[in-house]
Amino acid sequence: MVQFTDAFSGFAVPDLEVARSFYSDVLGLEVGEAMGQLALTLPGGGRVFVYQKDDHQPAVFTILNLVVGDIEAAVDDIADKGVRFEFYEGFEQDARGISRSMGVEIAWFTDPAGNIIGLIGREIG
Numbered sequence: 001m002v003q004f005t006d007a008f009s010g011f012a013v014p015d016l017e018v019a020r021s022f023y024s025d026v027l028g029l030e031v032g033e034a035m036g037q038l039a040l041t042l043p044g045g046g047r048v049f050v051y052q053k054d055d056h057q058p059a060v061f062t063i064l065n066l067v068v069g070d071i072e073a074a075v076d077d078i079a080d081k082g083v084r085f086e087f088y089e090g091f092e093q094d095a096r097g098i099s100r101s102m103g104v105e106i107a108w109f110t111d112p113a114g115n116i117i118g119l120i121g122r123e124i125g
Contacts, residue, residue: 010049011063013113014056016118021023022112023050026081027066058114071098071105078119083109086116100124 013019016038024031030041038050048064066076075085076097086108092101095099098121099106106120107116 008047008049010051011059011115012051012053013111013115014052014054014058015113016050016052018112019050024085053056056113058110059116062108062116062118064115065118065120067120069121071107071119072096074119074121075107078109085109 020031020038023029023038032039032041034049037052040048040050043047043066075098079085079096085096087093088108091099093099093107097107097109104123107119107121108116109119110116
């Protein structure tokens, strides 16, 4: 059986410098470099590889979920930095975009490349 020594996921963006600024300055994540591309270090130690793809098309699903202790404060902080939260048909969301209809608090926004990111709060119920 194969013995894996490490694992990480990745996603594409059309512009690495725009991504670096967003993930570092707006979201406050640790952003480094790997293989000439970007490497995000996530809370808890996970890593995500971010690579440039000139013909990038955003995924139609959530590519990254970030967990917070206070979703309302986190939504306000991120929105104050110019990020717009998404509203999706079929989900009950409040005026800020927070849904509490799936057993967990969640709000969605996109990075500058259009990739969907979930902001996860506390479990409900």
